[in-house]
Amino acid sequence: MSGRSELGRKPDRSVVDTAERDAVLDEALIVHVGLIAGAGGEGDGAHPVVIPMLCARLGDRLLLHGSPASRLLRTAKAGVEVCVTVTLLDGLVLARSAFHHSMNYRSVVVFGTATEVTDHDEKVAALNRLTDHIVPGRMEAIRPHTDTEVRGTTVLSLPLDEWSMKVRSGPPIDDDEDMDAPAWAGVLPLGVAVAEPLPDPLMPERQVPPHVADWSRGRWG
Amino acid sequence: MSGRSELGRKPDRSVVDTAERDAVLDEALIVHVGLIAGAGGEGDGAHPVVIPMLCARLGDRLLLHGSPASRLLRTAKAGVEVCVTVTLLDGLVLARSAFHHSMNYRSVVVFGTATEVTDHDEKVAALNRLTDHIVPGRMEAIRPHTDTEVRGTTVLSLPLDEWSMKVRSGPPIDDDEDMDAPAWAGVLPLGVAVAEPLPDPLMPERQVPPHVADWSRGRWG
Numbered sequence: 001m002s003g004r005s006e007l008g009r010k011p012d013r014s015v016v017d018t019a020e021r022d023a024v025l026d027e028a029l030i031v032h033v034g035l036i037a038g039a040g041g042e043g044d045g046a047h048p049v050v051i052p053m054l055c056a057r058l059g060d061r062l063l064l065h066g067s068p069a070s071r072l073l074r075t076a077k078a079g080v081e082v083c084v085t086v087t088l089l090d091g092l093v094l095a096r097s098a099f100h101h102s103m104n105y106r107s108v109v110v111f112g113t114a115t116e117v118t119d120h121d122e123k124v125a126a127l128n129r130l131t132d133h134i135v136p137g138r139m140e141a142i143r144p145h146t147d148t149e150v151r152g153t154t155v156l157s158l159p160l161d162e163w164s165m166k167v168r169s170g171p172p173i174d175d176d177e178d179m180d181a182p183a184w185a186g187v188l189p190l191g192v193a194v195a196e197p198l199p200d201p202l203m204p205e206r207q208v209p210p211h212v213a214d215w216s217r218g219r220w221g
Numbered sequence: 222m223s224g225r226s227e228l229g230r231k232p233d234r235s236v237v238d239t240a241e242r243d244a245v246l247d248e249a250l251i252v253h254v255g256l257i258a259g260a261g262g263e264g265d266g267a268h269p270v271v272i273p274m275l276c277a278r279l280g281d282r283l284l285l286h287g288s289p290a291s292r293l294l295r296t297a298k299a300g301v302e303v304c305v306t307v308t309l310l311d312g313l314v315l316a317r318s319a320f321h322h323s324m325n326y327r328s329v330v331v332f333g334t335a336t337e338v339t340d341h342d343e344k345v346a347a348l349n350r351l352t353d354h355i356v357p358g359r360m361e362a363i364r365p366h367t368d369t370e371v372r373g374t375t376v377l378s379l380p381l382d383e384w385s386m387k388v389r390s391g392p393p394i395d396d397d398e399d400m401d402a403p404a405w406a407g408v409l410p411l412g413v414a415v416a417e418p419l420p421d422p423l424m425p426e427r428q429v430p431p432h433v434a435d436w437s438r439g440r441w442g
Contacts, residue, residue: 193414
């Protein structure tokens, strides 16, 4: 990790273990991808753009995908630097003072330059991974990608070379002089809630398969 | 809205109603703030950085806050442009082909230049709003901010002048030739789950007050 991925604030919250990092990347359903747009002088001038995307880890790389018409993917595949940030919100931390309110979270920030995946078999493997990352077992339940679909999708790969991770967990940390305050203090644990699956109205009545019925994400699954 | 906040892809998913925008901003617990770091030649060169932050809307402005030592806040208050992106994930869309899998979401992207809030009373109002945005009713339950705390916090304000919003909702949209596929198709609705409040172990036994016990966020609250 180089300078910009070193943590400036609260270095005690820093995590450098790749297994912990991968657990966060593998739990996330969306990431936020930032890049500098307009640097080529296309009108607005250089400005930051942050877009939510699906993302999946495959080994030591992150995979992004989308339509070849996506402005963000077209910019990213031209070799500009991106910043991919993953945030899992684990809880609200209610302290005795507003000042010490906080959040429990795990976040990973990855810097780098993405490259396009062009090899057909690698692209299929990436698309399978992206689908199964969100709904494990899904690719077994549906037909394979057609060649037209593979050609009609842009896949980018970003190496997990330069990254940082921060974690906050546990109860609030209050100032000594506030410890006798009458306020309730503690943590409201948060996670991903899933409701009953909603069948497509155009589908004949059909039992909900286990990969859908049992879907869950995160530590409460 | 100017050029860069016009939607390039899927303009049918665009929303221009400010009430819908505000509902998204008011539901979000975190946002992702992007900016161009290193442009001043501090070593790494210009590169995008995306950081998760707490954010709250006050009228037609977004409020951000943090430590005066925060690199991101120091960069942002120097007048560089930021992009604040809010994403609420409403569901996973399971189609009959991987290609048509999608997500139901509401997202808002705000572009602009933040200014620092320096007036003491405005700063107090902003800090109250940030706290009550996350846990409504919280400021009534805790002591007011001290002057030291107010001075020790940087508050930035970003006008909601230039923004775009995208929404996807509803069932999957499959190709005609896939409609007889045997796969289950539909939506897995997602939301924010909250578990039992965890009291601070350092607090004497105390009843959980309504603003904590009844906390919920989103459409299932």
